Amino acid sequence: MSYFITIEGPEGSGKTTVIKAITEQLQKHKVVVTTREPGGIKISEDIRTILLDEANAMDYRTEALLFAASRRQHLVEKVLPALKRGEIVICDRFIDSSLAYQGYARGIGMDEIRAINEFAIEGKYPDLTLYLKVSAHTGLQRIKDNSRETNRLDKEAISFHESVVAGYDKLAQAFPERIKVVDAEQSVDKVVEESMKWINQLLN
Numbered sequence: 001m002s003y004f005i006t007i008e009g010p011e012g013s014g015k016t017t018v019i020k021a022i023t024e025q026l027q028k029h030k031v032v033v034t035t036r037e038p039g040g041i042k043i044s045e046d047i048r049t050i051l052l053d054e055a056n057a058m059d060y061r062t063e064a065l066l067f068a069a070s071r072r073q074h075l076v077e078k079v080l081p082a083l084k085r086g087e088i089v090i091c092d093r094f095i096d097s098s099l100a101y102q103g104y105a106r107g108i109g110m111d112e113i114r115a116i117n118e119f120a121i122e123g124k125y126p127d128l129t130l131y132l133k134v135s136a137h138t139g140l141q142r143i144k145d146n147s148r149e150t151n152r153l154d155k156e157a158i159s160f161h162e163s164v165v166a167g168y169d170k171l172a173q174a175f176p177e178r179i180k181v182v183d184a185e186q187s188v189d190k191v192v193e194e195s196m197k198w199i200n201q202l203l204n
Contacts, residue, residue, distance in 0.1 A: 002083040003202060004124070006094040007195075009132035010164045011154055012139025013184045014191060015092050018132060021192040022199060023090060030203075033082040036092035038070035041077045052151035064102040064113055071095070072120040080124070094126060096171050096179070101153070104167030105160050128202045130195050131172050132184035136161035 007015045019034055026032045038048040047070040050056060051063065058066075071094070082089050095117045103113035134142075136158055143154060172179045180198045184191050 002086045003088045003128070004079065004083060004091070004126045005088065005199065005202070006091045006096070006126040006129045007132065008093060008096045008100075008129055008168065008179075009184060010100075010134060010136060010139050010161055010168065012142035013132040013134045014142070014188065015132055017188055018130075018184075018191055018195055019090055019092055021188070022195055025192075025196060026088060026090075026199070031085075031087040033078070033087050033089045034092075035074070035078055035089065037074060037094055037097065038067060040074045040079075040091075043077075044070040044074040052153065054150075054152045054155060056152065060102060060106045060108055064098060064106070064108060064116065067098050067102065068116045068120040071098075071117065075121055075124060091126075094129070095121060096129060096131075096168070099171055100164050100167030104170065105163035110167075110170075126178065128198060129175075129179045130198060131168055131179050131181050132191065132195075133165070133168070133172075133181050134184040136165055138185060 007019055009015055023032050023034050037044070038051055039045045047066050051066055051070075079089050079091065095114075098113050098117055099110050102108050103110035140154070140158070140161060143150065172181050182191055182194045182198070186194075
């Protein structure tokens, strides 16, 4: 049986590390496809480059529309075919990122962002979303400590990143059946263990 699982969280929440660990565990018994947003396929990776380039100052609504366009192509070209084959898809970010970043933190409005993304995804929400919750300060400090290459969104003020966390918190409160909060301030092993608990609950 196929499942669509998304991993969400602010910058520096450890999504990449957690996805790698849970994929290694799941691949022992299941066929797993890992992917990311924006990206995952050529068109969406091209849009990602535009979105994250620090040289590109852009209108907030343009930003939101580009994310939605990337999401649509990625969904129809990669996610849905994998689900049709009966595979598990683990995606680094999906619609909740747009709701938290553009809808809440950018101040466009969650209802407005949900509307353009509903058009893009045609009601295809994840079966499970893991929200790796970490404070804006901790997340940004991790990026600095790990010498990760920064992008346009990383350079936003701390207040923006705090708003992203607040946006995710609102989503988790609104959709508790789908969105499960994982304390990402813990050790990596603990975060992976807690994430696998929710995934196994879904699979079983």
